[in-house]
Amino acid sequence: xxxxxxxxxxxxxxxxxxxxxxxxxxxxxxxxxxxxxxxxxxxxxxxxxxxxxxxxxxxxxxxxxxxxxxxxxxxxxxxxxxxxxxxxxxxxxxxxxxxxxxxxxxxxxxxxxxxxxxxxxxxxxxxxxxxxxxxxxxxxxxxxxxxxxxxxxxxxxxxxxxxxxxxxxxxxxxxxxxxxxxxxxxxxxxxxxxxxxxxxxxxxxxxxxxxxxxxxxxxxxxxxxxxxxxxxxxxxxxxxxxxxxxxxxxxxxxxxxxxxxxxxxxxxxxxxxxxxxxxxxxxxxxxxxxxxxxxxxxxxxxxxxxxxxxxxxxxxxxxxxxxxxxxxxxxxxxxxxxxxxxxxxxxxxxxxxxxxxxxxxxxxxxxxxxxxxxxxxxxxxxxxxxxxxxxxxxxxxxxxxxxxxxxxxxxxxxxxxxxxxxxxxxxxxxxxxxxxxxxxxxxxxxxxxxxxxxxxxxxxxxxxxxxxxxxxxxxxxxxxxxxxxxxxxxxxxxxxxxxxxxxxxxxxxxxxxxxxxxxxxxxxxxxxxxxxxxxxxxxxxxxxxxxxxxxxxxxxxxxxxxxxxxxxxxxxxxxxxxxxxxxxxxxxxxxxxxxxxxxxxxxxxxxxxxxxxxxxxxxxxxxxxxxxxxxxxxxxxxxxxxxxxxxxxxxxxxxxxxxxxxxxxxxxxxxxxxxxxxxxxxxxxxx
Numbered sequence: 001x002x003x004x005x006x007x008x009x010x011x012x013x014x015x016x017x018x019x020x021x022x023x024x025x026x027x028x029x030x031x032x033x034x035x036x037x038x039x040x041x042x043x044x045x046x047x048x049x050x051x052x053x054x055x056x057x058x059x060x061x062x063x064x065x066x067x068x069x070x071x072x073x074x075x076x077x078x079x080x081x082x083x084x085x086x087x088x089x090x091x092x093x094x095x096x097x098x099x100x101x102x103x104x105x106x107x108x109x110x111x112x113x114x115x116x117x118x119x120x121x122x123x124x125x126x127x128x129x130x131x132x133x134x135x136x137x138x139x140x141x142x143x144x145x146x147x148x149x150x151x152x153x154x155x156x157x158x159x160x161x162x163x164x165x166x167x168x169x170x171x172x173x174x175x176x177x178x179x180x181x182x183x184x185x186x187x188x189x190x191x192x193x194x195x196x197x198x199x200x201x202x203x204x205x206x207x208x209x210x211x212x213x214x215x216x217x218x219x220x221x222x223x224x225x226x227x228x229x230x231x232x233x234x235x236x237x238x239x240x241x242x243x244x245x246x247x248x249x250x251x252x253x254x255x256x257x258x259x260x261x262x263x264x265x266x267x268x269x270x271x272x273x274x275x276x277x278x279x280x281x282x283x284x285x286x287x288x289x290x291x292x293x294x295x296x297x298x299x300x301x302x303x304x305x306x307x308x309x310x311x312x313x314x315x316x317x318x319x320x321x322x323x324x325x326x327x328x329x330x331x332x333x334x335x336x337x338x339x340x341x342x343x344x345x346x347x348x349x350x351x352x353x354x355x356x357x358x359x360x361x362x363x364x365x366x367x368x369x370x371x372x373x374x375x376x377x378x379x380x381x382x383x384x385x386x387x388x389x390x391x392x393x394x395x396x397x398x399x400x401x402x403x404x405x406x407x408x409x410x411x412x413x414x415x416x417x418x419x420x421x422x423x424x425x426x427x428x429x430x431x432x433x434x435x436x437x438x439x440x441x442x443x444x445x446x447x448x449x450x451x452x453x454x455x456x457x458x459x460x461x462x463x464x465x466x467x468x469x470x471x472x473x474x475x476x477x478x479x480x481x482x483x484x485x486x487x488x489x490x491x492x493x494x495x496x497x498x499x500x501x502x503x504x505x506x507x508x509x510x511x512x513x514x515x516x517x518x519x520x521x522x523x524x525x526x527x528x529x530x531x532x533x534x535x536x537x538x539x540x541x542x543x544x545x546x547x548x549x550x551x552x553x554x555x556x557x558x559x560x561x562x563x564x565x566x567x568x569x570x571x572x573x574x575x576x577x578x579x580x581x582x583x584x585x586x587x588x589x590x591x592x593x594x595x596x597x598x599x600x601x602x603x604x605x606x607x608x609x610x611x612x613x614x615x616x617x618x619x620x621x622x623x624x625x626x627x628x629x630x631x632x633x634x635x636x637x638x639x640x641x642x643x644x645x646x647x648x649x650x651x652x653x654x655x656x657x658x659x660x661x662x663x664x665x666x667x668x669x670x671x672x673x674x675x676x677x678x679x680x681x682x683x684x685x686x687x
Contacts, residue, residue: 038086332357
């Protein structure tokens with residue numbers, strides 16, 4: 001009797017069927033030897049929508065909340081209903097005696113298989129194929145080590161609890177906040193909230209507010225220029241010997257020191273050498289791959305995740321959706337074979353005598369679901385971004401097998417009239433593993449103390465800088481630190497925030513939109529925005545998987561939190577609590593009688609005088625030349641007469657400019673490179 005194998009995608013089903021023999025095609029499945037191999041195309045089955053539990057839940061009404069189903073229902077995805085019907089018919093075939101779950105070996109893959117199995121009403125014995133890659137060797141070895149599906153019950157229970165909590169928190173919070181805000185403004189858009197996405201949005205918004213309210217502090221630094229009698233010139237930064245700081249509080253202090261040392265003789269020069277060992281990189285977890293590839297290759301974290309999945313399905317790398325960078329001893333034992341397979345294409349960088357990683361605790365140790373990402377040694381047809389990401393994964397793997405690098409660092413302390421100037425120079429004496437990424441040895445300078453004959457110095461005025469906006473790489477790191485989501489879902493969360501128009505990508509920076517700013521402003525410190533609460537839920541989901549917490553206890557906590565969220569959201573109906581959608585920014589500089597309002601709604605946000613009907617022409621769009629104009633920008637413009645310098649997209653290309661306010665209330669751009677010349681003068685400034 002045939003055995004049914006359920007894979008997650010057609011490509012993996014083909015790899016499994018090919019490993020088992022010579023498959024023949026059928027409608028929606030493959031037949032090979034005594035196996036029928038079919039696929040899921042992702043989530044064929046999902047949790048039912050609210051109206052499936054109670055007809056009244058179809059309407060978005062505050063008094064119908066919270067929606068807390070007594071039991072859960074599953075529905076087939078309409079877009080993939082045909083494939084679901086095929087899988088169901090295969091599961092119900094009389095001659096099929098057992099089912100093997102071969103979906104991706106992780107929480108999401110387990111959930112996909114179990115929900116399909118349940119929705120099909122299948123009761124046949126089920127086993128689990130758990131493999132780290134889809135090479136023929138891995139598949140055949142996995143088929144020899146099949147486990148009863150029940151061995152993964154806790155993983156399934158945790159994944160199902162996660163999905164149900166996302167449904168409960170997301171749908172209730174979304175409806176509660178949206179309905180409350182529409183109570184006083186029927187034009188208010190839908191505000192989608194989520195257990196993970198809303199705390200992430202709050203972090204991005206909070207960072208933006210930090211930047212907007214940042215007040216720079218001025219300080220002064222001194223740079224000394226020294227020339228020795230051999231013509232060697234080097235620079236050094238003045239440093240306080242007690243604090244180690246190079247910053248001075250006043251211009252007078254800086255000028256005094258410059259005058260004191262300029263053109264004077266050097267008291268003495270001290271040279272100190274130290275060595276630094278640069279260890280090879282560890283193997284990659286998904287989060288580290290996302291961060292590093294985003295920075296090095298210019299990919300979004302979603303692109304990295306998607307491409308890594310493609311490489312996995314082509315059998316070229318191990319399972320990518322892993323939180324671990326370690327491997328087990330048996331996996332480490334396969335490394336020499338993998339290196340040998342890679343040597344054909346990477347012969348110039350594969351070490352002749354690779355390090356034995358199997359005895360190194362930086363690479364081998366306890367692993368949760370999946371080990372770190374490694375190449376399998378199997379090649380496939382790839383190009384473009386796929387080739388670039390694969391190449392990076394391979395180079396990290398090869399670099400791990402190289403010896404450490406050695407740097408020598410020279411510190412030069414030049415003392416003039418008692419003032420100390422500090423210089424640091426670094427040299428890659430032994431590049432080691434860094435040769436994999438193009439590093440070459442650097443020659444050391446002569447170990448001779450310079451005989452300085454000329455001393456010059458100058459001071460510069462500097463300013464402290466605001467915190468940087470989050471990049472995708474940075475927010476992924478912060479999400480990992482706060483336990484927001486999982487390695488497999490964090491990229492998807494960022495993409496959701498983009499699609500819902502809560503954030504936008506400006507260069508590499510994540511910037512909240514007016515919609516995102518407004519939502520977080522309304523929510524304040526509501527529990528739905530709490531990274532700490534979401535992190536606690538993440539810990540509890542892990543405890544379910546370990547068997548130390550029951551699903552019922554976790555879901556009772558979720559339901560209690562949702563009741564509190566709904567009660568808090570209901571208060572937004574009160575117009576004295578809701579922050580005005582026509583917030584007053586300040587007095588109108590044009591008519592001198594009205595107030596400048598920030599208007600939001602279905603249309604794009606903008607700023608205008610409330611006496612526009614009386615003829616006042618003051619108007620500024622919420623987006624100008626591709627740049628978002630925030631409330632803080634307008635308040636600064638009205639209070640100080642100008643905004644901060646920003647980058648605008650003009651027809652001639654991107655240019656930095658400052659938006660100024662003139663005495664008659666019109667606005668002008670000033671370009672830093674134009675030496676004070678102002679252009680683009682008008683009363684109303686649009687996008």
